[in-house]
Amino acid sequence: MINATLNATGPFRWFLYDSLKDDKPLDRMVTELMLMKGSAPEGGSAGFAQAAQNDSPFAAKGHVVASAFLGVEMQCARCHDSPYHSTTQENLYSLAAMFARKSVTVPKSSTVPAGFFESKERESLIENKSDTREKLAALITAPQNTRFAQVIANRVWRRLIGAGIVELPHDWEGNPPSHPELLEWLGKELVAHNYDVKHLAKVIMTSELYQQEAIGENLHAEPAQRLFNAPERRRMTAEQIVDSFFTATGQKMDVEEMTLDPDGRRPARSRNTFGTPHRSWMFVSLSNERDRPSLTLPRAEMVIEVLSAFG
Structure with missing residues (x-):
């Protein structure tokens, strides 16, 4: 089990994996991501709430959502108005306040009609129409946006x-x-x-x-x-290279369960399980653990070292 206090979010990775594998509509997946429901140790999008432990976690989430889904870079606004972008610190912390469910008014300049929040197709996701976090999720993923x-x-x-x-x-x-x-x-x-x-x-x-x-x-x-007359030449990712090694040799990954709690004595709230990897993407870096993971998980550590070597 990886210590949850060290920003480990194992079940959250499976929420993302299963959502993509099951062809979940991306607007629904992003909505669920932003609602952060479920349990961080046991599964669901709640792991997103755990993935940014710092002095201003909701501002960090606002930055992630803005850059990932809106193409708006707000990193500078964590501390001050950006000298290179039109976004301000007030913009970011207004976004953070909506995540935190404080009193926030949706900007009148929004291109999404207010009536959208009454849409029948969203009732399964938007349960509380006065909840700013749910409104923010609907605002971002609306077809009108x-x-x-x-x-x-x-x-x-x-x-x-x-x-x-x-x-x-x-x-x-x-x-x-x-x-x-x-x-x-x-x-x-x-x-x-x-x-x-x-x-x-x-x-x-x-x-x-x-x-x-x-x-x-x-x-x-x-x-x-940028004429796009042909695709770019791209190198394989580290995960693709390592998986190809196993496929070419006909071997299965034989590694330990990704756990630093071998006797299972840690309480559930302070640990996350990553399971036993059989694909490269399932590995996690063990460099942030304090108790010599290379001695605890020697076979897993060898694969991680190869992944690191290929970037």
């Missing part, structure tokens, strides 16, 4: 093609899309198919662009020069 769908579409495109239509994917301010019509179409395609990321990936992977030889030079090009 085209920014959310386009940010996700840009991230999927970047993962498959090697360069985004908007670079950087987490910071859209001052970075115009190279192909705005394409980005708009991809966003609408995602919404029209119930936020099915696998459908969007299939659309991109069956395109003539994706089928070309990987000789593209788009990643570091200016938007006007």
Whole structure:
């Protein structure tokens, strides 16, 4: 068991994995993520609440959500108004207040009609219409918020093609899309198919662009020069390399359960289990533990060292 006080969130990783594997619509997954329900030791999106233990955890969550799903970089606003972005510290902490369920008014400039919160299709997720956290989740994932769908579409495109239509994917301010019509179409395609990321990936992977030889030079090009005549050449990830080793040799991963509580004496509230890995993504770094994990989990530590060597 990994000590929960050290930012370990094992069951939360499985919430993300199962959501993607089960083709959960991405708007629903993000809504559940932001509601942070369930139990951090036992499962559910509650692990997101545990994943940012610092002096201002809800501001950290606001930063994560803004950059991941809206393409708005707010890191500087943790401490002061950003000198390079239009976002202010007040913006970030207003977002944090909605997460924290304090008294916050949804901005009048919102592009989402107030009537959206009465939508029947959201009743299963939005239970308390006066809850600011639930309103924030609905506000971000609403179909009317085209920014959310386009940010996700840009991230999927970047993962498959090697360069985004908007670079950087987490910071859209001052970075115009190279192909705005394409980005708009991809966003609408995602919404029209119930936020099915696998459908969007299939659309991109069956395109003539994706089928070309990987000789593209788009990643570091200016938007006007980002022609997307071919995908970028990309190295395999560390996880892909290690999994390929096991597949090529026909061997199974033979490692210990990812636990530093071998006798099971820690109370459930102070531990998380990561289970026994059989794929590389299931491993976690043991470098933040205090009791020589390489001696406790020698076989697991060997795989982790190889993963670290390949980045």
